[in-house]
Amino acid sequence: MARKPLIAGNWKMNLNHLEAIALVQKIAFSLPAKYFEKVDVTVIPPFTDIRSVQTLVEGDKLLLTYGAQDVSAHESGAYTGEISGSMLAKLGCTFVVVGHSERRTLHGESDETVLAKTKAALGCGITPIVCIGEGLNIREAGEHVAYNVAQLKASLAGLSADEISQIVVAYEPVWAIGTGKVASAADAQEVCKAVRDTLAELASPEVAQAVRVLYGGSVNAKNAGELIAQPDVDGGLVGGASLKADEFATLSAIAAGGPLP
């Protein structure tokens, strides 16, 4: 089955809601409707921007989608500072990132937490983008494939094949995030293939063929073509380059197979 590429722009803690509107308008202006037949494009702004992005996307009938960077594992209640899946669903979020390495590292999120958040997203009809990735020490020890497979299995433990069919996986080697050190296309393919093989084991070969596996870590308009050309790399989770309208639009056009805007 041909998988439609997905380009997801993780803005991290950048841009207020006014800046968000300006950026989304510029991206949408650069990407006419024909591109969206061949690529799904989504922006993942901070929580405080999402309502403004929703109003713009719905009002102008834009074809790009949007999502959130995190979701609570809980449905509602005394969880100060947290945002629930149903709140995000009400805001029209298509995607939510779960288990980003910055949350795993800076907020101590375990695989169990990531699993609980993945379930919370699925329960609200939002597609979780489940992130995995190894640190430099594991890469240097040559244990990256086993490490990522174990992290993926623990982050999806107990999900049904149907649930697994509704997720996106993002492989983001920690040493490549924000460092300008992109994984080689062969490195990205090696782990993304191992992810797909693991999905086949956990769910079924059919589900594994349908689930999109993204690469993330210093993706830009120059390296995106080679990365996405890999058979098991179905798009990118883009950080820094997603904050520049021209570059993000170009990246999306590359994933759509061109022409460049």
Ligand SMILES: O=C(CO)COP(=O)(O)O
């Ligand atoms: O963490 C990332 C996306 O989630 C990658 O960030 P950069 O593209 O800035 O390396």
